[in-house]
Amino acid sequence: MKRFRASMRIRQRPAMSSSLVIASAFPHHARNKNDIRILHSGISNTEAGGVVAESENIVAETAECIFADLADAQTINRDKSNHWKTPLWSALDDAGLPLSWVPEACGGAGVSLAEGFSVVQSAGKFAVAVPLVETMLAGWLLSQAEIPSPSGKMTVAPVRPQDRISIDANKTLTGRVRGVSYGADAEHIAVVAVSTNGSVIALVDASACHIDAGENLGHDASNSVTFNNVKPLTIKPAPSGFTPRSLMLMGATLRSLQIAGALEALLDISVRYSNERVAFEKKISKFQAVQHNLAKLAGEVAAAVTAAGSAADTIANSSSFDDAVFFEAASAKIRCAEAAEKGTAIAHQVHGAIGFSMEHILHRYTLRALAWRDDFGHESYWATELGRFVAARGADELWPLVASR
Amino acid sequence: MTAALRFDQIRLPPECEALRHEVREFLREEIAAGTFDPDEPQREDSDIPEFSRRVGERGWIGMTWPKRYGGHERTFLERYVVTEEMRVANAPTRRFFVADRQSGPVLLKYANERIKMDILPRICRGEVCFAIGMSEPNSGSDLFAAKTKATKTDGGWLINGTKVWTTSAHIADYMLGIFRTSPPTADNRRHGLTQFLVDMKTPGIKVNPIAQISGLKEFNEVVFEDAFVPDDHALGEIDGAWKQATSELAYERSGPERFLETYYVLTELVRALGNNPDTRGAEGIGRLVAQLHTMRRMSVSVAGMLQAGKEPVVEASIVKDIGTIWEQQLPHRVRDLAAFVDSDTANHHTLEEQLAFATKIAPKLTIQGGTTEVLRGIIARGLGLR
Ligand SMILES: Cc1cc2nc3c(=O)[nH]c(=O)nc-3n(C[C@H](O)[C@H](O)[C@H](O)COP(=O)(O)OP(=O)(O)OC[C@H]3O[C@@H](n4cnc5c(N)ncnc54)[C@H](O)[C@@H]3O)c2cc1C
Numbered sequence: 102m103k104r105f106r107a108s109m110r111i112r113q114r115p116a117m118s119s120s121l122v123i124a125s126a127f128p129h130h131a132r133n134k135n136d137i138r139i140l141h142s143g144i145s146n147t148e149a150g151g152v153v154a155e156s157e158n159i160v161a162e163t164a165e166c167i168f169a170d171l172a173d174a175q176t177i178n179r180d181k182s183n184h185w186k187t188p189l190w191s192a193l194d195d196a197g198l199p200l201s202w203v204p205e206a207c208g209g210a211g212v213s214l215a216e217g218f219s220v221v222q223s224a225g226k227f228a229v230a231v232p233l234v235e236t237m238l239a240g241w242l243l244s245q246a247e248i249p250s251p252s253g254k255m256t257v258a259p260v261r262p263q264d265r266i267s268i269d270a271n272k273t274l275t276g277r278v279r280g281v282s283y284g285a286d287a288e289h290i291a292v293v294a295v296s297t298n299g300s301v302i303a304l305v306d307a308s309a310c311h312i313d314a315g316e317n318l319g320h321d322a323s324n325s326v327t328f329n330n331v332k333p334l335t336i337k338p339a340p341s342g343f344t345p346r347s348l349m350l351m352g353a354t355l356r357s358l359q360i361a362g363a364l365e366a367l368l369d370i371s372v373r374y375s376n377e378r379v380a381f382e383k384k385i386s387k388f389q390a391v392q393h394n395l396a397k398l399a400g401e402v403a404a405a406v407t408a409a410g411s412a413a414d415t416i417a418n419s420s421s422f423d424d425a426v427f428f429e430a431a432s433a434k435i436r437c438a439e440a441a442e443k444g445t446a447i448a449h450q451v452h453g454a455i456g457f458s459m460e461h462i463l464h465r466y467t468l469r470a471l472a473w474r475d476d477f478g479h480e481s482y483w484a485t486e487l488g489r490f491v492a493a494r495g496a497d498e499l500w501p502l503v504a505s506r
Numbered sequence: 507m508t509a510a511l512r513f514d515q516i517r518l519p520p521e522c523e524a525l526r527h528e529v530r531e532f533l534r535e536e537i538a539a540g541t542f543d544p545d546e547p548q549r550e551d552s553d554i555p556e557f558s559r560r561v562g563e564r565g566w567i568g569m570t571w572p573k574r575y576g577g578h579e580r581t582f583l584e585r586y587v588v589t590e591e592m593r594v595a596n597a598p599t600r601r602f603f604v605a606d607r608q609s610g611p612v613l614l615k616y617a618n619e620r621i622k623m624d625i626l627p628r629i630c631r632g633e634v635c636f637a638i639g640m641s642e643p644n645s646g647s648d649l650f651a652a653k654t655k656a657t658k659t660d661g662g663w664l665i666n667g668t669k670v671w672t673t674s675a676h677i678a679d680y681m682l683g684i685f686r687t688s689p690p691t692a693d694n695r696r697h698g699l700t701q702f703l704v705d706m707k708t709p710g711i712k713v714n715p716i717a718q719i720s721g722l723k724e725f726n727e728v729v730f731e732d733a734f735v736p737d738d739h740a741l742g743e744i745d746g747a748w749k750q751a752t753s754e755l756a757y758e759r760s761g762p763e764r765f766l767e768t769y770y771v772l773t774e775l776v777r778a779l780g781n782n783p784d785t786r787g788a789e790g791i792g793r794l795v796a797q798l799h800t801m802r803r804m805s806v807s808v809a810g811m812l813q814a815g816k817e818p819v820v821e822a823s824i825v826k827d828i829g830t831i832w833e834q835q836l837p838h839r840v841r842d843l844a845a846f847v848d849s850d851t852a853n854h855h856t857l858e859e860q861l862a863f864a865t866k867i868a869p870k871l872t873i874q875g876g877t878t879e880v881l882r883g884i885i886a887r888g889l890g891l892r
Contacts, residue, residue, distance in 0.1 A: 372889050392886035400828045407513045408800040414515045435796035488788030496777035500594050
């Protein structure tokens with residue numbers, strides 16, 4: 102697969118803080134740290150959370166630099182007007198990130214799945230509230246059927262395993278799907294629909310659908326979308342074996358990565374706060390009860406990062422959405438959702454009342470981590486599916502199954 | 507990031523798969539031959555010397571150690587596979603497991619050549635059982651409160667005092683113990699402890715079994731009365747054992763044995779619920795399997811980082827913290843999920859028996875090898891909170 106071409110796609114943005122220095126030429130495989138340092142030299146480590154130096158992935162580096170610069174939670178949280186969204190989106194767009202997974206031949210960046218997954222985790226770490234992940238996923242879905250991606254914001258449907266979009270003989274789409282992230286912001290919707298002859302993938306002009314107002318827990322648009330004999334812009338058969346469930350598995354993995362990223366940020370923010378806040382004449386980080394809560398949070402972060410990373414790694418190395426992908430993606434969604442529940446509670450507990458105020462950035466991460474649990478299959482749905490899968494194979498196959506991963 | 511946790515994505519390499527099949531085959535043969543019953547985790551004494559010797563013959567003890575000491579210079583990941591397969595099969599590993607996991611590595615690092623040449627090959631042959639002598643009646647979590655004394659005498663040391671909760675002391679050939687060789691200093695209460703290799707046949711050592719609530723007698727009180735230990739059996743730095751003891755404990759954490767001790771109830775639950783469970787049963791199984799899979803991936807990750815020469819101390823503590831709480835809660839979750847299982851179902855008897863046993867051993871899981879509270883202290887330190 103062709104590599105992301107950072108040099109061609111990233112331009113220095115005048116509005117950006119002068120700290121972002123982008124070299125004019127990057128090697129295509131900028132995998133060693135020296136190359137990467139050029140990219141973020143000068144970026145304040147506090148803004149970037151210090152995580153930038155850890156990564157060895159040029160695409161994720163690029164994304165993190167943009168997030169740190171233009172999606173700083175503090176700034177965004179103060180900006181009630183949503184003015185930050187436009188420069189953020191154009192920077193992401195200029196860098197080619199929304200179409201990361203679209204092959205170069207179809208106008209995308211042709212980034213590997215693995216590199217794109219790091220971008221998604223990083224988007225979670227910055228609680229990025231523009232449809233970057235949705236557009237990436239839509240571009241990926243369209244490219245499964247070799248449909249070129251349009252520019253601009255996209256989203257995908259369906260998002261819930263129970264929802265169906267069907268296609269009739271006239272090649273029009275019908276169905277009502279709920280919880281479509283950024284449905285109200287998207288110009289296009291990438292759809293996987295079912296017909297009597299199997300699955301199709303279609304590109305739909307969002308304005309052809311009826312879109313109800315709505316938002317998720319994190320105040321990001323989440324809409325019911327009604328397809329009423331909608332004629333798609335493009336429609337093609339899905340590759341063999343690709344079904345709505347494949348989209349669910351990919352989506353579940355992306356949401357798991359976002360939750361894992363948000364939890365990483367939560368640990369960081371909570372540890373930092375506990376080292377600043379003083380009560381009873383001590384930093385609260387010195388109280389054993391607080392330390393133990395943060396240790397538990399670290400455990401949940403570790404579990405989420407591991408589970409989501411394992412699923413992503415499996416998809417990146419698979420050629421189809423087989424049982425291995427199902428096992429990993431379902432497990433990741435289940436475990437990350439549990440981690441979100443436990444982890445966000447601890448992060449709020451450590452912050453006391455200040456974290457419950459709209460003024461504080463904490464809710465940007467906690468509410469999104471909780472919201473992401475609902476997309477691409479509730480954890481109870483996946484747990485039931487996984488349990489049935491395990492039960493059908495029988496007790497003696499359980500350990501071999503777990504050990505095979 | 508302030509809290510730089512690392513869980514590298516590590517998969518077991520292909521050579522591990524071949525090994526896994528060898529181990530499974532071996533265990534199948536042992537079960538068929540009646541050496542042990544995989545449905546019986548509740549053996550009174552899971553020490554079966556011939557079994558240990560056969561495991562040794564296969565080269566599955568001291569796998570990562572140098573060949574000249576009888577080791578096999580294989581990887582931590584290969585060792586990982588053997589450990590988990592043994593654990594899941596409820597194999598009787600009591601005789602060699604502690605030596606394999608932690609005592610051997612300590613000897614490798616601190617013992618003199620003569621001792622290494624003498625003991626390590628015997629461990630690898632499955633002939634030697636080790637006990638860990640850290641805890642005392644007034645020193646558990648607070649290791650540095652240990653009082654049992656080693657007093658300098660001609661050519662060695664005389665030990666006096668009492669160790670407690672010493673697993674396997676009743677069958678052990680040796681103990682690696684920490685003893686007080688001088689008082690703590692004003693500025694360092696960790697000072698003054700030394701680690702010794704103690705031959706359990708030494709006159710002056712008395713082992714008194716302590717019954718456990720599970721009905722087993724696995725641990726003991728060990729009383730020392732002028733027990734003589736020669737000079738070269740003092741390991742590492744005199745008065746500096748705390749460093750060694752804490753690094754030794756790192757071997758005890760994060761392995762598959764830290765979340766698989768009650769695993770059998772999950773298998774039996776799946777069996778009892780059958781091929782087509784209702785939604786509640788299916789969801790319950792699904793969640794438990796997702797949790798197990800995640801922990802195992804974390805644990806493999808730590809093994810891989812150890813193999814790569816990293817020191818994932820915090821990560822290992824996290825695995826033990828989450829893992830032991832999981833294995834402790836597992837029997838209770840299984841009990842909930844099995845509540846509607848018809849008690850005439852074929853395996854219900856097994857499930858009930860195993861559940862009863864797992865429920866009884868559950869309380870110890872978050873205590874042995876360092877309590878939850880102590881582990882969280884280590885994690886908190888790693889997070890920069892103390
Ligand atoms: C089955 C089993 C096998 C064992 N085998 C061995 C063995 O082979 N060799 C050996 O040396 N030991 C062994 N132990 C002992 C084990 O290491 C200790 O039990 C453990 O370290 C706790 O010490 P304690 O029992 O003295 O409890 P205590 O230290 O008295 O702790 C009691 C409670 O207080 C809490 N606590 C103590 N200090 C703190 C603190 N600073 N902050 C917060 N909470 C605290 C503990 O977490 C615990 O909840 C075994 C224990 C068990 C259960």
